[in-house]
Structures are given as structure tokens and as C-alpha cells.
Amino acid sequence: MSKIIAFTNQKGGVGKTTTCVNLSSYVAVMGKKVLIVDLDPQGNATSGVGIEKHKGLKTIYDLVDGECSLEDVVLPTVIEGLDIIPSNVDLAAAEISLVSMPQREKILKNILDPLKEVYDFIMIDCQPSLGLLTVNALTASDSVIIPMQCEFYALDGLTQLMNTIRLVKFHLNPGLDVEGVVRTMKDNRSNLINQVSQEILKFFKNKVFSTYIPRNIRLAEAPSHGLPIVLYDPYSKGAEAYLSLAEEFLDRNKISYKTITKNTKVTKREVKKNDN
Numbered sequence: 001m002s003k004i005i006a007f008t009n010q011k012g013g014v015g016k017t018t019t020c021v022n023l024s025s026y027v028a029v030m031g032k033k034v035l036i037v038d039l040d041p042q043g044n045a046t047s048g049v050g051i052e053k054h055k056g057l058k059t060i061y062d063l064v065d066g067e068c069s070l071e072d073v074v075l076p077t078v079i080e081g082l083d084i085i086p087s088n089v090d091l092a093a094a095e096i097s098l099v100s101m102p103q104r105e106k107i108l109k110n111i112l113d114p115l116k117e118v119y120d121f122i123m124i125d126c127q128p129s130l131g132l133l134t135v136n137a138l139t140a141s142d143s144v145i146i147p148m149q150c151e152f153y154a155l156d157g158l159t160q161l162m163n164t165i166r167l168v169k170f171h172l173n174p175g176l177d178v179e180g181v182v183r184t185m186k187d188n189r190s191n192l193i194n195q196v197s198q199e200i201l202k203f204f205k206n207k208v209f210s211t212y213i214p215r216n217i218r219l220a221e222a223p224s225h226g227l228p229i230v231l232y233d234p235y236s237k238g239a240e241a242y243l244s245l246a247e248e249f250l251d252r253n254k255i256s257y258k259t260i261t262k263n264t265k266v267t268k269r270e271v272k273k274n275d276n
Contacts, residue, residue: 007019007147019184027257030260039134040128049079064108079231105136107136142176183197216238218233
């Protein structure tokens with residue numbers, strides 16, 4: 001039985017997709033079966049794991065709209081053991097489609113339920129907003145991971161996010177919990193950033209992962225090559241951080257895993273190209 005986790009923060013540019021893709025990749029490399037659900041119309045998680053967003057690509061939007069089956073949509077990625085339900089700009093129309101659907105907050109939950117026996121973890125990359133798609137993700141999930149950039153405005157909008165989580169928990173999903181907070185883009189040379197980091201710790205206490213993600217140019221470059229950091233540059237500081245985060249994440253969940261190091265050779269899985 002899998003655990004479903006939503007990666008969410010209504011503030012954009014905080015490393016949400018980077019964290020979803022790279023944590024999922026390392027967990028898969030450590031021997032777990034993982035599915036990413038790209039629930040962002042930008043489709044950055046999709047391209048970040050080597051999937052081309054061509055015209056004929058079947059996406060999460062086709063599932064929401066009832067136009068195809070799971071078998072048509074779930075795709076293998078460049079990482080062995082990691083699959084994805086892709087997304088593209090068509091998903092922007094889903095907010096409108098969902099409004100008139102019965103049980104509209106539970107559409108995604110109903111889509112993902114059959115996959116719980118297939119994957120150890122289902123990771124949902126949410127869009128940077130608190131609309132109906134994000135409510136669907138929170139309703140379908142067991143827990144939430146909140147990536148937070150260590151900057152002055154990091155706590156802006158946090159009250160709204162936590163209130164949305166509380167409302168979903170009360171009305172739609174009593175089992176929903178905050179899995180943890182990941183501090184991203186951290187630069188230890190800055191006193192202000194360190195102060196913000198302490199504020200995040202003060203607010204979330206033991207929910208904050210000990211591992212933080214540093215600012216790292218290799219992490220920024222990897223998506224443009226369609227590769228997670230474990231394939232793009234496993235020797236970088238960013239790769240070391242996400243490996244550590246994956247270990248901490250699995251330890252928190254009391255799940256055994258295959259030990260790897262930054263020197264472990266990970267083979268890229270070839271993804272079938274489709275030019276339709």
C-alpha cells in the first residue's frame with residue numbers, strides 16, 4: 001500500500017518541482033517503486049525526468065476529463081523504478097472542467113486509488129496556487145511536503161497555506177498531515193538567510209527536515225537536460241543534499257532501503273521517443 005505525498009507551496013520559485021523530482025529519483029534509486037503525478041500545467045516535472053511534451057502526449061488532464069485510461073498515461077522515466085503521469089499546458093483548463101463535476105474535490109483521489117498497490121510512494125507536484133487542483137491533491141494525499149526558500153518573504157502566505165491544509169483535513173481528508181518542511185536555496189554565508197531558517201524551525205519545529213538544499217548551479221542546470229541531479233551530476237553539492245534528504249525521508253517513514261553513495265553508478269533508462 002503506497003503513501004501519497006503532495007509537494008505544495010502557493011509561492012512560486014521555491015524549489016518545489018526540483019524537490020519533488022530529485023527526492024523521488026533518489027527514493028527510486030534506493031529500491032522503491034515511485035510515481036510522480038505532475039499536477040502543474042507548466043509540466044516542469046514531466047520534462048525534468050526526460051519526457052517530451054509533444055502534441056499527442058496523454059496527460060493527467062486526459063484522466064481528469066475521462067478521455068483515457070491509466071495505462072495510456074503512466075510513463076517510464078529516465079530513472080529505473082520511477083514512473084510519471086505527465087502534464088502540459090492543457091491542464092490549465094482542468095480548473096474549469098472540475099467545477100461542474102460531482103465530488104469534484106475527489107477526482108484525483110479516485111484516479112490514484114488503483115495505483116496504491118503498485119507503488120511504494122506517489123509524489124504529487126502541485127502548481128503554485130491553492131486552487132481546485134491543489135485541493136484535489138491534498139484530498140488524495142496522506143501527507144504534505146512544503147519546500148520553503150530561505151529568504152525574507154519565505155513565510156508570506158504561509159497562514160493561507162496552513163489554513164487550506166486544515167480545511168481539507170477537516171472537511172475532506174481527516175488523515176492529512178504535514179510530512180515535513182524542506183529548506184531550499186540556502187546560502188550559509190548570509191546572516192539573513194540563517195535567521196529565516198531559524199524562523200522556519202521555530203514555526204514548524206520537528207516537522208523541518210534536518211537536511212537543507214543549498215543553492216547549486218548544477219541543480220538549476222539539470223532540468224534543461226531532462227535529467228534528475230542523480231544522473232546529471234551525482235558529485236555536486238545539490239546531489240549530496242538530495243541523497244541525504246532521501247535517507248532522512250525514508251528513515252522518518254521507518255522504511256528500509258538500499259544504501260547508495262554519491263559514487264554509486266546510476267544507469268540512465270532510455271525513454272521511448274514519440275514524435276506524434
